[in-house]
Amino acid sequence: MTRTRSNRSDARNRRSLSAERSPQPGAEEELQVIRERYIGVEKKKRPPRRLNERKFVFDWATTEDTSQEYNDLYQQRMQPTLFGRGHVGGIDPRAQEKERRKFFQSDSHLDDFSDGDRPVAAAATADAKLLDPRARPGRKPRWDDRRWSEKELSEMQERDWRIFKEDFNISTKGGRIPNPIRHWKESSLPAPILDIIHQVGYLEPTPIQRQAIPIGLQNRDIIGIAETGSGKTASFLIPMLVYISGLPPITAENMANGPYALILAPTRELAQQIEHETIKFCQPLGYHCVSLVGGHAMEEQSFNLRNGAAIIIATPGRLKDLLDRRILVLTQCAYVVMDEADRMIDMGFEPDVNYILDALPVSNKKPDTVAGDMDNELDGDEEHDQAMLVDGPTTGPLTRYRQTTMFSATMPTAVERLAQKYLRRPAVVTIGTAGQAVETVEQRVEMINDETRKRQRLLDILRRGIEPPIIVFVNQKKIADSLTRFIRAEGYPVTTLHGGKSQDQREASLTQLKDGTMEILVATDVAGRGIDVKDVSLVVNFDMAKNIEDYTHRIGRTGRAGKSGVAITFLANSDADVMFDLKQMIAKSSISRLPPELANHEAAQAQKGNFKNI
Numbered sequence: 001m002t003r004t005r006s007n008r009s010d011a012r013n014r015r016s017l018s019a020e021r022s023p024q025p026g027a028e029e030e031l032q033v034i035r036e037r038y039i040g041v042e043k044k045k046r047p048p049r050r051l052n053e054r055k056f057v058f059d060w061a062t063t064e065d066t067s068q069e070y071n072d073l074y075q076q077r078m079q080p081t082l083f084g085r086g087h088v089g090g091i092d093p094r095a096q097e098k099e100r101r102k103f104f105q106s107d108s109h110l111d112d113f114s115d116g117d118r119p120v121a122a123a124a125t126a127d128a129k130l131l132d133p134r135a136r137p138g139r140k141p142r143w144d145d146r147r148w149s150e151k152e153l154s155e156m157q158e159r160d161w162r163i164f165k166e167d168f169n170i171s172t173k174g175g176r177i178p179n180p181i182r183h184w185k186e187s188s189l190p191a192p193i194l195d196i197i198h199q200v201g202y203l204e205p206t207p208i209q210r211q212a213i214p215i216g217l218q219n220r221d222i223i224g225i226a227e228t229g230s231g232k233t234a235s236f237l238i239p240m241l242v243y244i245s246g247l248p249p250i251t252a253e254n255m256a257n258g259p260y261a262l263i264l265a266p267t268r269e270l271a272q273q274i275e276h277e278t279i280k281f282c283q284p285l286g287y288h289c290v291s292l293v294g295g296h297a298m299e300e301q302s303f304n305l306r307n308g309a310a311i312i313i314a315t316p317g318r319l320k321d322l323l324d325r326r327i328l329v330l331t332q333c334a335y336v337v338m339d340e341a342d343r344m345i346d347m348g349f350e351p352d353v354n355y356i357l358d359a360l361p362v363s364n365k366k367p368d369t370v371a372g373d374m375d376n377e378l379d380g381d382e383e384h385d386q387a388m389l390v391d392g393p394t395t396g397p398l399t400r401y402r403q404t405t406m407f408s409a410t411m412p413t414a415v416e417r418l419a420q421k422y423l424r425r426p427a428v429v430t431i432g433t434a435g436q437a438v439e440t441v442e443q444r445v446e447m448i449n450d451e452t453r454k455r456q457r458l459l460d461i462l463r464r465g466i467e468p469p470i471i472v473f474v475n476q477k478k479i480a481d482s483l484t485r486f487i488r489a490e491g492y493p494v495t496t497l498h499g500g501k502s503q504d505q506r507e508a509s510l511t512q513l514k515d516g517t518m519e520i521l522v523a524t525d526v527a528g529r530g531i532d533v534k535d536v537s538l539v540v541n542f543d544m545a546k547n548i549e550d551y552t553h554r555i556g557r558t559g560r561a562g563k564s565g566v567a568i569t570f571l572a573n574s575d576a577d578v579m580f581d582l583k584q585m586i587a588k589s590s591i592s593r594l595p596p597e598l599a600n601h602e603a604a605q606a607q608k609g610n611f612k613n614i
């Protein structure tokens with residue numbers, strides 16, 4: 001009994017003693033959590049069990065070792081102490097950053113190095129860099145995602161120019177192409193020329209002008225391919241005027257040496273139209289330009305040349321005659337434009353063109369350092385592309401290399417021959433796809449084989465009261481005359497234009513169409529190229545053109561300078577040769593519908609000369 005009582009009191013004493021020694025409940029766990037947070041969790045590793053030693057497996061951890069440690073050092077292990085503001089080792093990075101900033105913001109640190117160890121200015125720049133968060137190493141620059149239109153010219157990057165060219169469908173070939181023009185005011189054109197551009201009402205450059213003008217200003221040869229009515233004339237005219245503006249005026253002393261620049265065009269009408277456009281720019285600048293085309297008396301033309309001319313616009317046949325007769329020389333001509341060069345070749349003018357180009361001075365011809373095919377020439381020696389000046393004379397028009405340019409809406413391979421012979425490493429500028437019809441023209445095709453039905457259908461179309469002017473294309477002069485009579489008999493004001501008419505009649509017809517006296521023009525391909533009659537609403541191919549290039553130019557008489565237009569083509573089985581190309585062209589036009597009669601026509605299934613079922 002006594003023993004039981006004493007046992008109980010012992011137990012009570014032990015409980016009160018242990019309550020005195022043990023810490024607050026939960027304190028040990030809290031300490032453990034903090035330890036784990038800073039020192040890491042102490043993982044109890046079990047030794048790997050060796051399965052092949054089955055008999056003696058000691059499955060215990062080192063912490064379970066209760067054997068006595070005799071070394072004092074290990075007997076009194078130190079626990080890591082937590083201090084500071086709860087950071088590891090008391091290190092507070094934020095406080096350190098604050099200190100560092102304070103140090104750099106004061107000038108005291110500069111004094112430390114002002115003994116010549118480190119130049120003060122360089123040190124200040126380096127410190128500013130350190131303070132600038134954007135300059136910290138490893139920090140990526142923020143992506144500038146503004147569009148080119150929101151940027152200043154100086155901010156334009158390589159990528160912006162690429163997007164700009166894509167936006168305007170500009171593609172280029174040949175090394176070192178200068179950047180295109182975004183706005184007239186940003187171009188490097190002289191102020192008097194910018195004033196004229198403003199006066200003629202060209203608010204913004206057209207795509208071909210954007211790219212061809214800066215290249216032209218570099219004295220570089222150019223092949224420019226852009227759709228009909230896209231302003232190609234101004235794109236060769238403007239650099240030409242800049243070139244002439246740097247030369248002495250044409251006076252009695254130098255006029256016998258001929259013009260400074262020459263523009264060749266395949267047809268009289270086109271030459272006269274280029275003259276018209278050229279005069280707009282030349283007159284305010286005080287330059288004289290003369291057009292020399294067939295159909296006018298040579299005496300009259302030599303009379304026009306009596307005061308000399310800075311620019312001559314000519315058809316190849318007439319110019320060759322004048323050169324032959326020594327009425328004109330080209331001794332100081334260093335700028336040549338071949339407008340619609342492909343048509344000149346088609347019309348058999350290649351020998352005349354060669355004759356004329358061979359009559360130009362040779363002392364300022366660009367050296368032909370790269371032989372071989374055109375692609376080689378294009379990518380080849382670029383040194384001369386930049387060279388503006390010829391070694392030799394230091395004044396006058398022949399101090400610069402001759403510049404030769406070609407422009408057209410279509411550039412078939414035949415033109416490459418001419419280009420290879422006379423152009424040196426040309427820059428090739430293509431707007432859209434070469435030879436493609438203008439996107440603003442809706443192309444319609446109607447399969448009609450019978451001549452009487454064609455006439456009837458034409459009348460049906462005219463009776464719809466379509467807004468004039470209207471141009472009807474035929475393939476033969478006699479059909480042009482008979483169709484004109486037929487339409488006139490129906491009471492429409494109609495005129496005609498073809499190679500069988502006198503020059504005066506041709507010019508009168510065009511003027512009547514332009515001034516609205518006549519509503520309809522029946523023409524052959526003489527009017528197919530370059531003729532710029534404002535607001536032609538409809539082109540009818542009463543006869544389909546013999547090739548797709550002529551078709552492209554014909555329908556390009558409408559839908560000019562961004563306006564819209566319609567082209568209706570009467571297609572007959574006899575036009576089989578051109579059906580495949582026509583089908584491709586219409587299929588590419590987003591606003592035109594390909595009729596099933598053409599799409600499924602046997603002749604439209606394969607290119608002429610390719611056999612479908614080989």
Ligand SMILES: Nc1ncnc2c1ncn2[C@@H]1O[C@H](COP(=O)(O)OP(=O)(O)OP(=O)(O)O)[C@@H](O)[C@H]1O
Pocket residue numbers: 201202203204205206209226227228229230231232233234408409529530531532556560561
């Ligand atoms: N930057 C411009 N802004 C507005 N109109 C322009 C601009 N450049 C040219 N034009 C006008 O566009 C029309 C077509 O120009 P142009 O005759 O030079 O075209 P083109 O490309 O030579 O056509 P084609 O291939 O049929 O000969 C003209 O009436 C011209 O005055």
